[in-house]
Amino acid sequence: MKNTLIPAPRRAPSAQTLRPLLKAVLALVCFTTGMSSLVVPAHAADPTTFQSVRKAGELRCGAALAPPFVVRDAKTGSYTGAFSDLCRRFGEDVLKVKVKFVDTTWDNMIAGLQTDKWDLAMAINRTPVREQVINFSTAVVRNDTNFVYSHSDVKVPKQIKSVADIDKPDLIVAVVQGTTDDKAISPVLKQAQILRLPDADSTRLALMSHRADFLADQSDANLIFQAAHPDWAEIYRPDPPFNLQDVAFGMNKSYTSADLNELNQFIQQQTKSGFVKSSVEAAVKQAAQSVKQ
Known part of the structure; x- marks a missing residue:
């Protein structure tokens, strides 16, 4: 995940525009059927896990911007988004410690885990190369590559049924x-x-100036870009998806399997309850409504 600048739109989207947009968020979120109430039951924590964190009295969450999963308020410095919310809940409600968000960049995220600068890396894509040096939690969401385009572009087919319609x-x-x-x-x-x-x-x-007809980017970034430009931006999602990857928490390999299992159980519980889905939806909606008109 990388930090990107989202240009301001000409106007904020309406509630009617946001409804189909927020439906698209559901495709990103890995949740099981039969969701319960958003009131999340207490997690039965194992007091023997995350001993170094409990001893320090603080859970450090490495934070590089990745909207809508990790969002930082420029004025207050506070963090929101699905991963920020999960990190805060895991520290405060499960481990019973304070939570500290440590500002960093994506270039330094893995190195920070390896050198004990933070305990959890937030919203990091799981790849075979990274798995060699750090551990990953179960997926919180899944990300892929899709395409944004303008529905008013006369060169673009009115209905895109397959990648063949783009490959012209x-x-x-x-x-x-x-x-x-x-x-x-x-x-x-x-x-x-x-x-x-x-x-x-x-x-x-390039897309906004009509130098390009399509923009290929990560689905989370394209989701916010569409939210910022609801009057013309559309998304085409290939089926099967391109470049499908888990987005998860990263951990130093020194943490035990019991530590990892504790975090995974928490993520699964928060996902089943619907909290992850609602957190992503809120972050996308906030990004869409807070841009300048």
Whole structure:
């Protein structure tokens, strides 16, 4: 997950616009059927787990921006979003310790775990390479690569039924060069022109200026971008998904299997209760309504 700048829209979305948007959030959230009330029952914590955290009296959560999962208020410095909310609940309600959010960047997230700068890394994508050096919790949500486009673009088909509808010689797809999104679309798009740009802001500007017809990015980032531009932005989600990955908590490998099991049970409980889903929905809605008109 990476921090990206979301451009301000011309107007904030209406409640009617947000309804289909928030339905899309459900596809991101890994939850079981038969959800119970959002009032979450007490978690029966094992007092022998997370001994170093309990001894310190503080759970340190490594925080690099990843809306809508990790969101920082620029004025107050407070953190919200699904992973921030889970970290806070796990520390305060399960471990009975204070919770501290440690500001960091994605370049330093794994190194911070390895050097004991924080106890949990929030909203980190699970990859085979990363699994060699850190442990991962069960997935909180799942992320993939999808496409944003303008429904008023005359070059884009009115109904996109498959990737073949995007893979046309006259269509241009913007993507951040060298990312997993780039690697996901490159083998599939044989005819479309791929516009590789240095950063996410450049790809969004390319789409907004009609330099590109599609923007390929992570589904969470595209969800907020669509929320910021509800009057024209649409999302196409390939089926089966491209580049599907678990988004989870990362932990130092020194933590025991009992520690990991404690965290996993907590995540599963919060997911089953509907708390994760409602937390993501709230973060997306807040991002959409707080942008300048």
